[in-house]
Amino acid sequence: MNLKFGIPKGSLQEATVRMFKKAGFTINIGPRSYFPSIDDEEISPFLLRAQEMARYVADGALDCGITGRDWTIESGRDVQEVCELIYGKQGLRPVRWVLCVPNNSKIKKPEDFKGKRIATELVNATKEYFKKKKVSADIEFSWGATEAKVGAGLVDGIVELTETGASLKANNLRIVDTICQSTTLIIANKSSWKDPWKKEKIENIALLLQGAILAEEKVGLKMNVEEKNVNKIISILPAIKNPTVSHLSKKGWCAIETIIDESVVRNLIPKLKQNGAQGIIEYPLNKVIY
Numbered sequence: 001m002n003l004k005f006g007i008p009k010g011s012l013q014e015a016t017v018r019m020f021k022k023a024g025f026t027i028n029i030g031p032r033s034y035f036p037s038i039d040d041e042e043i044s045p046f047l048l049r050a051q052e053m054a055r056y057v058a059d060g061a062l063d064c065g066i067t068g069r070d071w072t073i074e075s076g077r078d079v080q081e082v083c084e085l086i087y088g089k090q091g092l093r094p095v096r097w098v099l100c101v102p103n104n105s106k107i108k109k110p111e112d113f114k115g116k117r118i119a120t121e122l123v124n125a126t127k128e129y130f131k132k133k134k135v136s137a138d139i140e141f142s143w144g145a146t147e148a149k150v151g152a153g154l155v156d157g158i159v160e161l162t163e164t165g166a167s168l169k170a171n172n173l174r175i176v177d178t179i180c181q182s183t184t185l186i187i188a189n190k191s192s193w194k195d196p197w198k199k200e201k202i203e204n205i206a207l208l209l210q211g212a213i214l215a216e217e218k219v220g221l222k223m224n225v226e227e228k229n230v231n232k233i234i235s236i237l238p239a240i241k242n243p244t245v246s247h248l249s250k251k252g253w254c255a256i257e258t259i260i261d262e263s264v265v266r267n268l269i270p271k272l273k274q275n276g277a278q279g280i281i282e283y284p285l286n287k288v289i290y
Contacts, residue, residue, distance in 0.1 A: 001197050003043050005205075006057060006065025007036060008050040012184065016066055019085070022212035022286055023205070042201060051121075054079055054187060063192040064202050070097060070161075070182035074124050080193040082186040083206045085213060093163055097122050097179040099129075101157045102150060103172045110177050113137045113157060119149050120159035122179065129179045147171045211287035219265060220283045222257040229276035230254055236271055238264060259288065 007016055007027065017027045020038075029036040029047060036045045046062060051074070053067035058077035072079060086094060099118075101107045107116070110133050119142040120126050126139050142149065142158070150158045151171060159179050162168055168175065186206050192198045225233050230245060233256060237243050243258035256277075260268070269280055 003201050004063045005043050005045050006053050006062045007045050007047050008066050009047045023208035057187050057189050060189050064188040068182045069185055080188040080190055082188050085184045094183045095163050096181050098162055099159050099176045100173040103174050116156035118157045119146050119155040126159045211289040214288040215285040218259050219262045220259055222281050223277040224279040225254050225256055225277050227252050232275050
């Protein structure tokens with residue numbers, strides 16, 4: 001058996017390859033190749049744009065793939081959503097498609113776009129948005145430089161992808177409304193999902209990828225503590241579950257090990273030291289599976 005897996009080309013490519021590496025899979029992509037190699041004989045990867053992924057997965061050319069929810073919505077194709085893959089360090093943060101105008105535009109709300117021209121790459125979702133608003137607007141596909149088009153007066157507004165909104169502000173653009181939000185997904189063909197072997201293979205890959213992503217924001221922490229200080233140390237330790245406590249060969253001493261959010265370590269280690277912890281070791285994690 002073989003699983004045809006779509007790897008997104010473009011903005012998600014680097015994050016996807018890095019994420020697979022932490023999950024235990026090594027993907028190599030040649031500079032001009034659309035057929036990457038992977039160290040798993042049961043997976044046949046194929047490289048294509050995230051915008052096209054849902055179409056080829058839905059049609060059965062691919063068994064599954066990684067893309068954004070925005071592109072599954074835009075395609076209108078029926079696919080199985082397996083799971084979300086969200087984490088900032090991997091470049092997989094949630095994003096928004098927003099309706100924008102220049103700061104000096106008289107347009108204040110979606111209804112003001114009646115009879116106006118809007119450029120976007122997300123045409124179908126934008127049309128559906130205005131249909132629900134009962135607003136008749138001219139929605140045209142943009143091949144690129146979308147922000148420049150509205151700044152030059154070629155269109156009245158744009159629907160553009162943003163994460164923080166910083167780029168829009170830098171281009172003197174103002175957000176009128178959010179069209180939709182999007183996260184990175186693993187999607188599967190409906191027929192492939194009904195195949196027991198393929199479903200299990202997809203679920204196992206998803207499990208490992210989610211574990212690798214979760215591990216990016218956590219670290220392991222272990223230390224030696226006198227028995228008299230164990231309860232005091234445990235009381236200040238955050239953990240996924242209770243910390244592991246084991247006795248050392250040296251009488252009266254214990255080893256404590258736990259997994260915590262990396263963001264709290266710099267404030268936590270001094271407190272642990274002040275409360276009697278010794279030999280404190282912080283170490284990175286490859287995967288965290290709940």
